[in-house]
Amino acid sequence: MSTEILQLSGVSRHYGEGATAVAALRDVSLTVHSGEFVAVMGPSGSGKSSLLTLAGGLDRATSGEVFVEGTPLGGLSTNELARLRRRAVGYVFQDFNLIPTLTALENVALPRELDGVALRKAHRQAHDALRQVGIDNLADRFLDQMSGGQQQRVAIARAIVGQRRLILADEPTGALDSTTGDEVLEVLRSRAEAGAAVIMVTHEARHAGWADRVVFLRDGRIIDQAAAQHDPRVLLAERSA
Ligand SMILES: Nc1ncnc2c1ncn2[C@@H]1O[C@H](COP(=O)(O)OP(=O)(O)OP(=O)(O)O)[C@@H](O)[C@H]1O
Numbered sequence: 015m016s017t018e019i020l021q022l023s024g025v026s027r028h029y030g031e032g033a034t035a036v037a038a039l040r041d042v043s044l045t046v047h048s049g050e051f052v053a054v055m056g057p058s059g060s061g062k063s064s065l066l067t068l069a070g071g072l073d074r075a076t077s078g079e080v081f082v083e084g085t086p087l088g089g090l091s092t093n094e095l096a097r098l099r100r101r102a103v104g105y106v107f108q109d110f111n112l113i114p115t116l117t118a119l120e121n122v123a124l125p126r127e128l129d130g131v132a133l134r135k136a137h138r139q140a141h142d143a144l145r146q147v148g149i150d151n152l153a154d155r156f157l158d159q160m161s162g163g164q165q166q167r168v169a170i171a172r173a174i175v176g177q178r179r180l181i182l183a184d185e186p187t188g189a190l191d192s193t194t195g196d197e198v199l200e201v202l203r204s205r206a207e208a209g210a211a212v213i214m215v216t217h218e219a220r221h222a223g224w225a226d227r228v229v230f231l232r233d234g235r236i237i238d239q240a241a242a243q244h245d246p247r248v249l250l251a252e253r254s255a
Pocket residue numbers: 029030036037038056057058059060061062063064065
């Protein structure tokens with residue numbers, strides 16, 4: 015039986031006040047279950063990043079409620095929210111948000127260490143995550159010794175380390191060539207198959223084809239939800255043909 019990992023219930027997010035107020039999200043309701051891979055598409059400014067930051071507890075809703083594994087985020091203190099994020103949520107930021115003074119391995123292990131996992135175990139899990147994105151051989155490199163695509167894969171490894179149940183990825187294939195992009199999509203897909211809920215913002219219909227479901231946003235509202243056009247297994251088959 016699949017469980018609800020994420021639920022947005024009538025969520026709105028307004029920025030600013032009065033004449034300059036912007037409604038980034040308007041009354042959005044969305045449920046994502048364990049094992050589901052959901053793509054979010056929509057024009058620039060439609061609210062895609064806002065949806066992701068609210069889902070990950072990086073920002074708070076103006077109204078409505080966000081539930082992660084049944085916990086309403088609105089009632090949590092800042093510390094409780096930080097703990098839930100570290101434990102349950104992996105986030106791939108558009109600009110990676112990695113720490114330049116740490117190696118790839120240390121960047122990936124950091125959230126585990128912060129969560130109290132012993133160093134050796136955290137490093138073992140980090141190696142495993144780096145292996146999944148195909149760059150375990152770069153574990154000891156610093157960020158300035160890596161290409162943009164390699165840094166992006168470090169960011170993805172950090173999001174999937176330690177079997178997080180909710181993985182949120184904002185344009186995770188942006189800096190990657192198409193082969194590497196497909197590899198990353200395969201990793202996200204396999205995390206969903208292992209039981210995570212994965213939500214990915216993308217501009218590319220081809221990438222959305224890897225998802226089970228595509229949510230379309232416009233002006234802060236969900237205007238449509240559809241099953242992905244392509245069965246991901248078909249894409250896989252095309253790749254290996
Ligand atoms: N911190 C903020 N302060 C004020 N307005 C904001 C803020 N963040 C987002 N907005 C506004 O909210 C709306 C939705 O922005 P959001 O970044 O969620 O859209 P998006 O669909 O992710 O866009 P893009 O594809 O360009 O990244 C936009 O009008 C944006 O200008």
